[in-house]
Amino acid sequence: MFQRVLVANRGEIALRIIRCLREMEIESVLIYSEADKESLPVKFATIPICIGPASAKESYLNQDLILDIAIKTGCEAIHPGYGFLSENSEFAAKCEEKGIHFIGPSSEIIRKMGDKMEARKLMIANNVPVVPGSREVCESAQVAKELADKIGYPVLLKAVAGGGGRGMRRVYKPEDIEDAFKEASLEAKTAFGNGDMYLEKLILNPHHIEFQILADKEGNTIYLGERDCSIQRRNQKMIEESPSKLLSKELRKEMGETAVAAAKAAGYFSAGTIEFVVDQEGNYYFIEMNTRIQVEHPVTEMVTGVDLVREQIKIAAGMKLSLTQDDVQLKGHAIECRINAENPQNNFMPSPGKIDFLHFPGGNGVRVESAIYDGYEVSPFYDSMIAKVIVHGENRLEAIRKMRCALEEMIVGGISTNRNFQYIILFHPEFIKGKYDTGFIEQHLKDLLEWSGQDE
Ligand code: ADP
Ligand code: ADP
Ligand code: MG
Numbered sequence: 001m002f003q004r005v006l007v008a009n010r011g012e013i014a015l016r017i018i019r020c021l022r023e024m025e026i027e028s029v030l031i032y033s034e035a036d037k038e039s040l041p042v043k044f045a046t047i048p049i050c051i052g053p054a055s056a057k058e059s060y061l062n063q064d065l066i067l068d069i070a071i072k073t074g075c076e077a078i079h080p081g082y083g084f085l086s087e088n089s090e091f092a093a094k095c096e097e098k099g100i101h102f103i104g105p106s107s108e109i110i111r112k113m114g115d116k117m118e119a120r121k122l123m124i125a126n127n128v129p130v131v132p133g134s135r136e137v138c139e140s141a142q143v144a145k146e147l148a149d150k151i152g153y154p155v156l157l158k159a160v161a162g163g164g165g166r167g168m169r170r171v172y173k174p175e176d177i178e179d180a181f182k183e184a185s186l187e188a189k190t191a192f193g194n195g196d197m198y199l200e201k202l203i204l205n206p207h208h209i210e211f212q213i214l215a216d217k218e219g220n221t222i223y224l225g226e227r228d229c230s231i232q233r234r235n236q237k238m239i240e241e242s243p244s245k246l247l248s249k250e251l252r253k254e255m256g257e258t259a260v261a262a263a264k265a266a267g268y269f270s271a272g273t274i275e276f277v278v279d280q281e282g283n284y285y286f287i288e289m290n291t292r293i294q295v296e297h298p299v300t301e302m303v304t305g306v307d308l309v310r311e312q313i314k315i316a317a318g319m320k321l322s323l324t325q326d327d328v329q330l331k332g333h334a335i336e337c338r339i340n341a342e343n344p345q346n347n348f349m350p351s352p353g354k355i356d357f358l359h360f361p362g363g364n365g366v367r368v369e370s371a372i373y374d375g376y377e378v379s380p381f382y383d384s385m386i387a388k389v390i391v392h393g394e395n396r397l398e399a400i401r402k403m404r405c406a407l408e409e410m411i412v413g414g415i416s417t418n419r420n421f422q423y424i425i426l427f428h429p430e431f432i433k434g435k436y437d438t439g440f441i442e443q444h445l446k447d448l449l450e451w452s453g454q455d456e
């Protein structure tokens with residue numbers, strides 16, 4: 001096993017990884033930016049090293065400097081967390097060249113699956129159902145229009161390099177496609193350095209259901225149930241739960257096995273996620289694979305009892321999976337709410353600033369993943385997610401009740417958060433019935449905002 005691992009991330013996920021390393025008696029080297037010098041991961045890492053200014057480009061994305069530090073401090077591996085360098089095949093390749101283990105799959109797999117059009121092609125070739133749409137990148141708006149005319153509107157234009165809900169546009173009529181194409185392509189070019197676009201039929205109000213995969217380097221591949229991530233705003237997840245109310249036992253097995261087949265087609269190893277959209281009739285379609293640990297991984301940990309970060313580290317060190325498919329038993333129900341420093345009443349505008357009072361919920365089956373503390377200053381430079389509240393109950397209704405209590409108890413003073421907004425969702429009859437899809441927030445936004453009021 002590794003003796004020392006570099007953590008190339010910040011916030012709650014950096015802390016999550018450091019905790020896991022401590023449990024495994026592995027030392028951690030944490031790189032951090034000047035903006036994060038007062039952060040909790042810095043206090044808990046074995047060796048924290050300031051790497052540069054706040055701008056991610058000069059710190060968390062500074063590939064050569066990070067590698068340099070890993071070598072100088074004698075790290076055998078790098079854990080990239082999510083976001084930042086986690087899906088950067090160039091960085092993974094540099095690690096491979098220097099003989100440092102990248103805790104994730106190979107650079108080749110990241111490259112292949114990170115290009116969403118390539119991934120689509122691979123799935124088509126392996127009989128994994130994909131959303132009807134492009135077989136190649138759309139070279140121009142005209143090509144996209146011709147295809148859209150053929151498959152019928154509405155369609156979804158997507159960036160091959162997209163992520164975090166960016167670089168996609170819904171198009172409802174032919175006269176809008178040209179502008180939408182140009183806008184989305186420019187957005188993708190700016191955000192990801194690649195403006196290539198492809199097209200899918202827009203599935204109306206689908207569920208977003210994803211399967212957690214674990215695979216070792218010998219090719220042993222298992223699935224650990226699903227997460228329903230349909231509560232989204234602007235294609236970004238807000239609440240995730242497992243299991244999904246939509247899936248029967250039979251459909252879970254079928255989709256799980258399809259996810260395993262998809263991972264195997266990619267020659268995948270490490271932890272990964274196969275994302276599907278599922279329509280109202282239960283037809284499911286692959287949309288993408290995330291080749292990293294996911295924000296919402298704790299939901300799966302709560303229902304399976306498996307520590308996914310630990311498994312990820314062990315796989316990177318060349319160890320075999322410690323469990324088989326038959327060992328995976330889903331127990332009870334878990335829900336996660338992402339708490340963001342933002343003001344829902346003001347168009348969800350980020351609200352950085354100093355936290356002047358903090359109380360986290362606790363109790364049986366309540367887990368909080370966060371790196372904030374009383375007196376902490378939420379930085380404007382990075383993601384606005386400040387905490388994840390996860391609960392585990394015997395069944396879905398118990399989990400919902402538990403989450404309501406947890407959010408009632410939670411106090412974050414000094415800044416606005418989306419806590420009340422999340423809280424109100426937990427009382428919505430359609431949410432309680434499990435009859436929600438990815439259109440839920442948009443459809444009920446006015447009510448949710450009115451009922452949740454101003455979050456102090
Ligand atoms: P998850 O699929 O784990 O729920 P999200 O889509 O919410 O992940 O993204 C997790 C984090 O990673 C967010 O901070 C998001 O901004 C960032 N992210 C996702 N994809 C990319 C990408 N391709 N490039 C840069 N950052 C990304
Ligand atoms: P990202 O890389 O930004 O996470 P995804 O391809 O995973 O992009 O899509 C993000 C979200 O957009 C999905 O969770 C789903 O809600 C929605 N979405 C993606 N593809 C489709 C589609 N073809 N039809 C309807 N909704 C879709
Ligand atoms: Mg996605």
